[in-house]
Amino acid sequence: xxxxxxxxxxxxxxxxxxxxxxxxxxxxxxxxxxxxxxxxxxxxxxxxxxxxxxxxxxxxxxxxxxxxxxxxxxxxxxxxxxxxxxxxxxxxxxxxxxxxxxxxxxxxxxxxxxxxxxxxxxxxxxxxxxxxxxxxxxxxxxxxxxxxxxxxxxxxxxxxxxxxxxxxxxxxxxxxxxxxxxxxxxxxxxxxxxxxxxxxxxxxxxxxxxxxxxxxxxxxxxxxxxxxxxxxxxxxxxxxxxxxxxxxxxxxxxxxxxxxxxxxxxxxxxxxxxxxxxxxxxxxxxxxxxxxxxxxxx
Amino acid sequence: xxxxxxxxxxxxxxxxxxxxxxxxxxxxxxxxxxxxxxxxxxxxxxxxxxxxxxxxxxxxxxxxxxxxxxxxxxxxxxxxxxxxxxxxxxxxxxxxxxxxxxxxxxxxxxxxxxxxxxxxxxxxxxxxxxxxxxxxxxxxxxxxxxxxxxxxxxxxxxxxxxxxxxxxxxxxxxxxxxxxxxxxxxxxxxxxxxxxxxxxxxxxxxxxxxxxxxxxxxxxxxxxxxxxxxxxxxxxxxxxxxxxxxxxxxxxxxxxxxxxxxxxxxxxxxxxxxxxxxxxxxxxxxxxxxxxxxxxxxxxxxxxxxxxxxxxxxxxxxxxxxxxxxxxxxxxxxxxxxxxxxxxxxxxxxxxxxxxxxxxxxxxxxxxxxxxxxxxxxxxxxxxxxxxxxxxxxxxxxxxxxxxxxxxxxxxxxxxxxxxxxxxxxxxxxxxxxxxxxxxxxxxxxxxxxxxxxxxxxxxxxxxxx
Numbered sequence: 001x002x003x004x005x006x007x008x009x010x011x012x013x014x015x016x017x018x019x020x021x022x023x024x025x026x027x028x029x030x031x032x033x034x035x036x037x038x039x040x041x042x043x044x045x046x047x048x049x050x051x052x053x054x055x056x057x058x059x060x061x062x063x064x065x066x067x068x069x070x071x072x073x074x075x076x077x078x079x080x081x082x083x084x085x086x087x088x089x090x091x092x093x094x095x096x097x098x099x100x101x102x103x104x105x106x107x108x109x110x111x112x113x114x115x116x117x118x119x120x121x122x123x124x125x126x127x128x129x130x131x132x133x134x135x136x137x138x139x140x141x142x143x144x145x146x147x148x149x150x151x152x153x154x155x156x157x158x159x160x161x162x163x164x165x166x167x168x169x170x171x172x173x174x175x176x177x178x179x180x181x182x183x184x185x186x187x188x189x190x191x192x193x194x195x196x197x198x199x200x201x202x203x204x205x206x207x208x209x210x211x212x213x214x215x216x217x218x219x220x221x222x223x224x225x226x227x228x229x230x231x232x233x234x235x236x237x238x239x240x241x242x243x244x245x246x247x248x249x250x251x252x253x254x255x256x257x258x259x260x261x262x263x264x265x266x267x268x269x270x271x272x273x274x275x276x277x278x279x280x281x282x283x284x285x286x287x288x289x290x291x292x293x294x295x296x297x298x
Numbered sequence: 299x300x301x302x303x304x305x306x307x308x309x310x311x312x313x314x315x316x317x318x319x320x321x322x323x324x325x326x327x328x329x330x331x332x333x334x335x336x337x338x339x340x341x342x343x344x345x346x347x348x349x350x351x352x353x354x355x356x357x358x359x360x361x362x363x364x365x366x367x368x369x370x371x372x373x374x375x376x377x378x379x380x381x382x383x384x385x386x387x388x389x390x391x392x393x394x395x396x397x398x399x400x401x402x403x404x405x406x407x408x409x410x411x412x413x414x415x416x417x418x419x420x421x422x423x424x425x426x427x428x429x430x431x432x433x434x435x436x437x438x439x440x441x442x443x444x445x446x447x448x449x450x451x452x453x454x455x456x457x458x459x460x461x462x463x464x465x466x467x468x469x470x471x472x473x474x475x476x477x478x479x480x481x482x483x484x485x486x487x488x489x490x491x492x493x494x495x496x497x498x499x500x501x502x503x504x505x506x507x508x509x510x511x512x513x514x515x516x517x518x519x520x521x522x523x524x525x526x527x528x529x530x531x532x533x534x535x536x537x538x539x540x541x542x543x544x545x546x547x548x549x550x551x552x553x554x555x556x557x558x559x560x561x562x563x564x565x566x567x568x569x570x571x572x573x574x575x576x577x578x579x580x581x582x583x584x585x586x587x588x589x590x591x592x593x594x595x596x597x598x599x600x601x602x603x604x605x606x607x608x609x610x611x612x613x614x615x616x617x618x619x620x621x622x623x624x625x626x627x628x629x630x631x632x633x634x635x636x637x638x639x640x641x642x643x644x645x646x647x648x649x650x651x652x653x654x655x656x657x658x659x660x661x662x663x664x665x666x667x668x669x670x671x672x673x674x675x676x677x678x679x680x681x682x683x684x685x686x687x688x689x690x691x692x693x694x695x696x697x698x699x700x701x702x703x704x705x706x707x708x709x710x711x712x713x714x715x716x717x718x719x720x721x722x723x724x725x726x727x728x729x730x731x732x733x734x735x736x737x738x739x740x741x742x743x744x745x746x747x748x749x750x751x752x753x754x755x756x757x758x759x760x761x762x763x764x
Contacts (some may be wrong), residue, residue: 001715001718002718002726003718003723004331005330005721006330006717006721006722007714007721009712010713010717037406037694038692039405039691040396040400040691040693040695040699041690041691041696042692043696044689046405046692047686047689047692049406050406050412050685050688053412053416053676054416054675054685057413057416058419058674058675060420061419061420061671063425064427099599100713108415138655138662138663138664139661140662156660156662158662159664159668160426160668160671161426161668161671164672164675278412292724293725294724
């Protein structure tokens with residue numbers, strides 16, 4: 001093949017351009033830390049990266065969902081603890097009221113105390129999270145139980161998504177925690193009805209009803225304890241999901257990194273060698289360009 | 299044979315070698331001229347019975363004469379280079395369009411449609427955590443608006459790209475016509491020059507260069523005729539013949555398939571209204587982009603939009619807003635402009651109508667919002683479909699780029715082969731120059747020698763014995 005000057009010039013331009021492009025690509029890798037930035041550079045891995053990105057975005061959201069669930073659960077837990085304390089106090093008062101040495105005035109004082117326990121229990125039952133009564137189900141009610149102890153909520157269940165196929169129930173309905181209203185047999189009704197009835201019985205020195213009331217307090221206390229247990233289990237489920245997500249994020253990120261990130265040491269060495277080869281190309285080109293018969297003619 | 303015959307022979311040498319030096323100079327100064335083919339003087343010994351240079355009469359003398367100046371051009375290599383370059387131009391135009399499409403659709407960059415969709419699903423989950431919070435509802439609507447505008451921007455950009463390519467079709471056909479005009483004009487000139495028995499090499503080079511340029515724009519076939527003229531055809535139809543050009547025009551017709559996207563069909567026809575098959579060159583790239591590449595991508599995005607609308611609405615219709623309203627649409631496609639995604643009138647600017655609850659459940663139920671959020675990871679959900687579409691397009695770009703790179707490399711190689719036959723090598727010319735110079739000097743010395751010889755005869759003859 002004849003070597004013509006135009007061909008040589010074209011080839012040299014191509015060589016220099018090629019080695020410069022190679023160097024630029026290596027520099028880009030070092031600067032961005034990514035092996036590819038456009039999907040077309042690696043279509044298969046690019047879709048993997050996209051799926052992983054989506055998973056990470058979702059896990060991030062699941063974390064937010066879990067935080068909200070935790071807020072509900074913790075609030076419910078506090079409300080139930082305080083309800084439990086109030087109930088225990090009411091039990092103690094009811095037992096004290098059985099003391100035959102008490103006079104009417106003392107009994108009236110105990111009855112007033114039991115009343116106020118009932119009121120405190122109702123406050124606990126009306127606990128809210130961001131303005132929403134947590135024991136009112138999915139109803140748009142400001143209170144779960146009104147002043148007369150009537151349940152204003154519904155039987156809807158509030159859930160939070162912890163993962164694509166995992167939800168957690170974060171609400172307990174008022175009636176299953178505080179009892180369902182039963183005007184005919186108030187001792188087996190809501191905890192508020194029951195305490196009102198006991199208070200009235202204490203004031204009237206009706207020891208039979210007070211003793212029945214103590215049994216009813218036991219039942220209500222068991223109910224509250226059960227609710228606390230469920231809340232504890234829910235809380236554990238949320239924590240478990242959080243821990244799992246933390247692990248998964250690390251794993252997914254490691255995977256993405258394996259696919260997309262450059263090994264920085266390797267990239268820097270690659271860049272240095274590309275620079276060297278570019279310098280060599282330039283030097284060789286400049287040397288070769290000056291080689292001509294003209295240099296040897298006098 | 300006359301004594302002067304030697305002088306005569308020497309003069310033909312001076313003449314021929316000076317001519318060689320002229321041509322070598324021409325080669326040297328044109329070393330970088332695009333399309334220049336090196337020339338070579340073909341010398342031959344003068345036929346002893348030929349006509350004398352000075353006397354005009356038949357002499358029985360020898361000498362050298364330049365027979366012709368040939369253009370060192372390998373027609374097969376040149377033609378091959380044109381074909382390869384034409385193919386490379388088409389592929390590289392297509393790749394350019396596909397790469398632009400990839401940029402428009404996006405994927406891996408921050409804030410891509412993929413990210414926007416994820417944010418929408420996450421907003422639904424946030425809404426599920428607080429169905430009574432109007433701010434959360436507003437947040438969902440804002441994300442939805444971003445997604446809608448994102449998709450609409452993509453289709454609008456694709457339409458813009460398509461109209462750019464339409465313009466490119468017109469421009470390229472204009473360029474083809476302009477080149478055909480110039481080739482035709484040169485053809486007439488070449489014919490004229492040949493008739494005067496001169497060497498039209500520079501005109502031939504110019505024409506070659508124009509034909510090569512034409513081959514880059516469209517698939518041409520060139521037939522070089524005996525009389526020095528050319529016939530240039532596209533798909534068997536003459537566009538240059540007998541020093542005249544036939545212009546091509548772009549025809550815009552409506553097409554049922556493309557029409558559904560609001561596009562027209564473009565074709566290239568000649569003066570007798572015959573449609574030409576264009577399969578290489580920039581024109582082929584632009585036509586393929588308008589006819590296939592861009593409409594296909596636009597359809598793909600339209601289907602993503604339709605699918606997103608259907609899937610979200612199917613769920614949302616079964617939900618209830620904070621105001622108890624049910625059966626509301628969430629997304630809608632503009633009936634007048636396919637490819638325009640909107641937040642449906644049912645919910646736009648009415649955050650209370652966004653369904654977080656399933657119809658019939660409590661007002662503050664959150665199951666619908668959670669179902670909508672779960673579209674995020676559904677294997678057939680809108681995000682998955684989008685990722686699939688990104689992957690498909692990326693694979694197309696990748697394939698096209700590989701083909702284009704291959705075609706470009708092949709074109710460059712073919713071009714170099716053609717150049718290696720026709721290009722100028724300075725070293726070679728310098729050697730030639732030295733040879734010609736030496737030959738010229740020798741011829742000049744010949745004149746001197748004969749002159750001295752004659753002088754001997756004139757001044758010294760008849761002095762024998764003096």
